[in-house]
Amino acid sequence: MSKRRIPLSGLKQLQEEIPSMPAAACKGSDLRIWESELLRGETRPDRKARHEQALRICKGCPELEECRAWASSLPLSQLGGVIVAGELRRPHRIYNRNNEETK
Structure with a gap:
């Protein structure tokens, strides 16, 4: 089973x-900051730092609640592989900033 990811061009369209x-x-x-997977040439610690940066941006966002409402209205398949509304979304699971599964 392959992972469902949104290519960067898809992220631009989604944005x-x-x-x-x-x-x-x-x-x-x-x-690229919102991509959940390793980017070309990126190490796992680099990805972790990038994810933390994205989650910090979300945490301080004045539109966070509206963004969460919008994101929760979409199927996981549409947002799988990205960080959105303060959550790391994988194709079948959603994790919050503490790396805890939320749904």
Whole structure:
């Protein structure tokens, strides 16, 4: 069984489809930060640091609750492989910033 991931081009499209959240802290950010898997040339500690950075951005975002409501309305298959609404979403599981499964 292969993992369902959204390629960076898909992340760009997903970012464009996010409802209007003018104060979203992620707006205009480098899309690679939200990728859940290892990037080319990246070590596991690098990925962990990148995930922590993304989760910090989410934690301080004034639009977090609206983003969570939007993200929870979508199937996991549409958001699998990304960090969104303060959660690391894998194709079949969702983890919060403490690496605890949430659903």
